[in-house]
Amino acid sequence: MPILLMIYTLLFTGSATSGRVLLIEALTIASLMIMGFTTIWSFYYTRLAKRIADPLRRPVKIFVERKAWIGVAASTFGIVFSLLLMLAETALLLSYFLRAPQAGVPVIQTAGAGQVSWVSAMDIVSLLTLILVTLGDLVVLIFSLWLLFRSALASAEPANSEGAP
16 A cells, blocks of 8 residues: 555655655655565565474474564564654654744635634644654664563573573
8 A cells, every 4th residue: 555655646746755855755765665575574474384384394493583583673674764754754744834824724624514624833743742752662662672682592591500690
């Protein structure tokens, strides 16, 4: 679906993204490439699962762990790129809104249909806050996975024969 939306945007705007910022366009293309890799990698997991299920073709544990860590790393990079893109697009949108009159921009305005909807700079600030919270959660996830990985390596090492820590 994201690739179809990008093609749609490319056909109607002449650019891969709606913005005119080269960094955002480059990050978008990189993010889509990572998404393509993770999609193919997920398909590879189905093949790996069939090998694991067959006792005669079962791979060793370290091989499976290595493949899983590649998937974790690729997915993490994909999330980081997506969050950076959301952050950049939201900041760009906020700058547009701050340059406009501060009353807000009407989104839908129909006569007699009830309440009128407005989008203001504060709505963009709220969106920016949500993205930053998600980015913070991702940072915690990355460090947690790193700690888990390091502790798994430490527990796999042989204990010191002298009993020293």
